[in-house]
Amino acid sequence: MSDIKKCDSHVLHKSRRKMLKGLAAGIGLIAMPGREASASVWEEFFQKHFRELSKEELKGVIARLEKDYSKQYAKQVTVKTTPPIEGVRYGYGLDLSRCIGCRRCVYACVKENNQSRTPQIHWIRVMQLDKEKGIDLSHAEHYYNPEKVPEKGHFYMPVQCQQCEKPPCTKVCPVQATWKENDGIVVVDYNWCIGCRYCMAACPYGARHFNWAKPSVPANEINPNTHYLGNRPRPKGVVEKCTFCIQRTREQPGRYPACAEICPVGARKFGNLLDPESEMRYLIENKRVFIFKEDLNTQPKFYYFYAT
Amino acid sequence: MKNIWHFYMGTLVLISKGSKAYYCWVLFLLSLITIGAFAYAQQLSEGLIVTNMRDQVSWGFYISNFTFLVGVAAAAVLLVIPAYVYHWKPIKEIAVLGELLAVSAIVMCLMFVTVDIGHPERFWHLIPKIGLLNFPQSLLAWDVVVLNTYLMINLTVAVFILYNKYYKREPNKNITTPLLLLSIPSAISIHTVTAFLYNGLGARPFWNSSILVPRFLASAFCSGPAFMILIFFLVRKYTKFKIEDEAIQKVAEIIAYAIFINLLLLGAELFKEYYTGSVHLAPVQYLFQGLHGHSALVPWIWTAMIFNITAFVLFLNPATRRNNVTLVMGCILVFIGVYIEKGMGLVIPGFIPDVLHEIYEYAPTGIELLLSMGIWATGLLVFTMLLRVAIPIMNGDFHVADDGVGSYIGDQLFLVQQPDTIKSQPEAVIQN
Numbered sequence: 001m002s003d004i005k006k007c008d009s010h011v012l013h014k015s016r017r018k019m020l021k022g023l024a025a026g027i028g029l030i031a032m033p034g035r036e037a038s039a040s041v042w043e044e045f046f047q048k049h050f051r052e053l054s055k056e057e058l059k060g061v062i063a064r065l066e067k068d069y070s071k072q073y074a075k076q077v078t079v080k081t082t083p084p085i086e087g088v089r090y091g092y093g094l095d096l097s098r099c100i101g102c103r104r105c106v107y108a109c110v111k112e113n114n115q116s117r118t119p120q121i122h123w124i125r126v127m128q129l130d131k132e133k134g135i136d137l138s139h140a141e142h143y144y145n146p147e148k149v150p151e152k153g154h155f156y157m158p159v160q161c162q163q164c165e166k167p168p169c170t171k172v173c174p175v176q177a178t179w180k181e182n183d184g185i186v187v188v189d190y191n192w193c194i195g196c197r198y199c200m201a202a203c204p205y206g207a208r209h210f211n212w213a214k215p216s217v218p219a220n221e222i223n224p225n226t227h228y229l230g231n232r233p234r235p236k237g238v239v240e241k242c243t244f245c246i247q248r249t250r251e252q253p254g255r256y257p258a259c260a261e262i263c264p265v266g267a268r269k270f271g272n273l274l275d276p277e278s279e280m281r282y283l284i285e286n287k288r289v290f291i292f293k294e295d296l297n298t299q300p301k302f303y304y305f306y307a308t
Numbered sequence: 309m310k311n312i313w314h315f316y317m318g319t320l321v322l323i324s325k326g327s328k329a330y331y332c333w334v335l336f337l338l339s340l341i342t343i344g345a346f347a348y349a350q351q352l353s354e355g356l357i358v359t360n361m362r363d364q365v366s367w368g369f370y371i372s373n374f375t376f377l378v379g380v381a382a383a384a385v386l387l388v389i390p391a392y393v394y395h396w397k398p399i400k401e402i403a404v405l406g407e408l409l410a411v412s413a414i415v416m417c418l419m420f421v422t423v424d425i426g427h428p429e430r431f432w433h434l435i436p437k438i439g440l441l442n443f444p445q446s447l448l449a450w451d452v453v454v455l456n457t458y459l460m461i462n463l464t465v466a467v468f469i470l471y472n473k474y475y476k477r478e479p480n481k482n483i484t485t486p487l488l489l490l491s492i493p494s495a496i497s498i499h500t501v502t503a504f505l506y507n508g509l510g511a512r513p514f515w516n517s518s519i520l521v522p523r524f525l526a527s528a529f530c531s532g533p534a535f536m537i538l539i540f541f542l543v544r545k546y547t548k549f550k551i552e553d554e555a556i557q558k559v560a561e562i563i564a565y566a567i568f569i570n571l572l573l574l575g576a577e578l579f580k581e582y583y584t585g586s587v588h589l590a591p592v593q594y595l596f597q598g599l600h601g602h603s604a605l606v607p608w609i610w611t612a613m614i615f616n617i618t619a620f621v622l623f624l625n626p627a628t629r630r631n632n633v634t635l636v637m638g639c640i641l642v643f644i645g646v647y648i649e650k651g652m653g654l655v656i657p658g659f660i661p662d663v664l665h666e667i668y669e670y671a672p673t674g675i676e677l678l679l680s681m682g683i684w685a686t687g688l689l690v691f692t693m694l695l696r697v698a699i700p701i702m703n704g705d706f707h708v709a710d711d712g713v714g715s716y717i718g719d720q721l722f723l724v725q726q727p728d729t730i731k732s733q734p735e736a737v738i739q740n
Contacts, residue, residue, distance in 0.1 A: 195426020
């Protein structure tokens with residue numbers, strides 16, 4: 001009896017302490033921050049929208065972020081702002097006849113793009129579908145976990161941001177914190193997003209993810225090669241999404257997105273849609289290609305196809 | 309300017325006075341608000357992970373409450389139209405109560421949105437010129453504009469009328485009439501825009517139905533006036549303010565029509581989904597029958613259905629509509645019925661099944677419930693304070709004193725059970 005009581009009071013005590021901590025944090029949010037931290041906090045608070053920053057201001061912002069991240073993860077983290085390359089519009093191809101559902105892409109993406117490990121955030125979702133039923137989402141298995149893939153009678157359909165030509169998510173954002181870049185990549189300014197999640201309601205592909213808690217990435221697993229609009233560490237309370245690995249694909253020479261690079265069966269293709277010689281153009285012109293939820297007229301630049 | 313200051317100071321003195329019941333009520337609300345504040349503090353420090361919302365169901369209890377309360381706010385217009393368009397006297401005397409209810413409801417709406425967003429301190433991103441309001445592209449940007457406009461109009465009109473009455477002047481019609489007329493389309497706009505906010509998403513078939521705006525309006529004209537009638541009865545019983553039966557009956561008639569239209573539109577929606585039987589039926593099935601063994605909302609929606617239909621019978625039948633007991637019952641039933649149907653019943657099935665047909669069942673956490681309770685208490689406190697000032701002014705119990713500076717407070721108690729006929733009035737006290 002007394003044990004239970006003790007236990008109860010302990011829990012109560014703990015939760016009360018938690019509450020008080022919370023209250024202090026809440027008040028701290030309103031109150032003036034201390035002198036040391038204050039400059040950085042206020043700079044962050046008053047930071048303008050990414051596209052409205054002058055060159056000078058942008059330099060300041062990047063320096064501040066690099067300093068903060070490097071300190072947080074105890075290693076040199078760089079934040080790039082590489083702009084789109086002229087004459088490039090990215091397209092992605094996914095060969096449904098090859099995909100074996102191993103989810104290597106999911107975890108390569110998590111590593112490359114510094115997604116939160118706890119709670120887990122995945123930018124790629126792989127669904128297991130029945131060959132008999134075809135692409136019938138109401139029978140999709142999202143959490144399949146057999147010893148070995150692929151399983152007989154099934155095929156697999158990975159879904160990630162489709163980088164729509166007419167993105168419904170950017171249209172609904174009340175503060176223009178998300179937009180489509182000239183190379184077709186839909187990006188988010190994590191320092192401008194207010195976290196209303198209207199874009200998540202608008203996305204037909206479940207491609208947008210919210211940082212419900214403070215994202216945690218172990219310091220030794222952080223990828224220090226980051227882009228402002230892509231894989232830099234995110235704060236809690238903002239939305240994030242696949243950017244076709246903007247930090248890789250905008251390099252010259254460019255690199256494949258991590259998911260395409262890791263795929264053990266070569267089911268993932270990537271290239272420039274404006275280049276008539278590109279692999280993507282060949283696929284679109286010669287294979288049986290479809291886009292997901294075509295009726296919504298979002299015009300994805302993510303093409304599913306059957307090569308065999 | 310000086311007058312405004314004296315008026316303001318006078319109201320502060322006024323709201324500090326009241327009966328024991330008044331103090332208890334205010335203290336009760338303040339304690340709920342404190343609990344809500346603690347819940348919010350915890351949410352701010354840990355993030356929205358303390359809620360049960362997740363990527364699959366990205367809006368939950370907060371946005372459900374918001375949606376419902378927009379309806380309550382819009383319904384004030386049902387008093388303004390008969391009062392100021394048709395100049396119907398019994399309602400003209402009470403229209404200001406509707407405006408004050410609208411103000412309180414919008415305050416709650418704004419609070420519910422604020423607690424739902426991940427970065428409330430970035431609210432300034434929504435201010436045009438200073439931030440980057442995505443107007444006219446985003447319907448949420450429209451909602452920010454119309455909600456604030458509606459709040460401003462109602463607050464201005466109500467305060468302007470009361471302020472003039474306090475100084476024993478007739479409010480200038482050249483100011484009140486245009487504002488009151490503007491409040492009518494503005495009330496319709498807040499509800500239309502909020503419905504469009506859901507309506508325009510091709511990704512969510514449950515909301516992507518052209519009948520959504522009329523459904524929103526019809527349900528608003530049920531829940532808002534029902535709440536209004538309950539307030540009328542309370543005000544009549546516990547304050548010195550007189551409200552005629554005739555006015556209450558008029559509002560009750562409007563509710564009868566509104567419930568009918570609401571049920572009709574819901575029926576039309578259900579017919580279309582079930583008869584077509586396409587994959588878009590899934591969310592409706594989830595709501596009314598349960599889907600693949602998930603049925604958290606089923607008992608709720610059927611409760612709402614039974615409440616709404618019972619209320620419809622009570623409002624339709626003249627005998628029960630004219631009987632105050634059954635009328636109050638009807639009001640409570642339809643208020644709860646619409647709260648379920650236009651709250652969780654509208655928002656959650658938009659996300660279940662989600663866009664990739666995954667089913668994640670949502671129910672609010674304790675923190676979500678406590679925080680929401682705190683916001684409701686805040687809204688009720690705002691409404692109580694507004695009535696504390698408005699009712700004595702309307703009764704002539706609170707006005708400028710003879711010296712033109714101090715205030716005369718004739719109603720020291722505010723909340724007291726009223727006898728059927730008032731025999732003696734308490735002695736007046738002059739405040740400096």
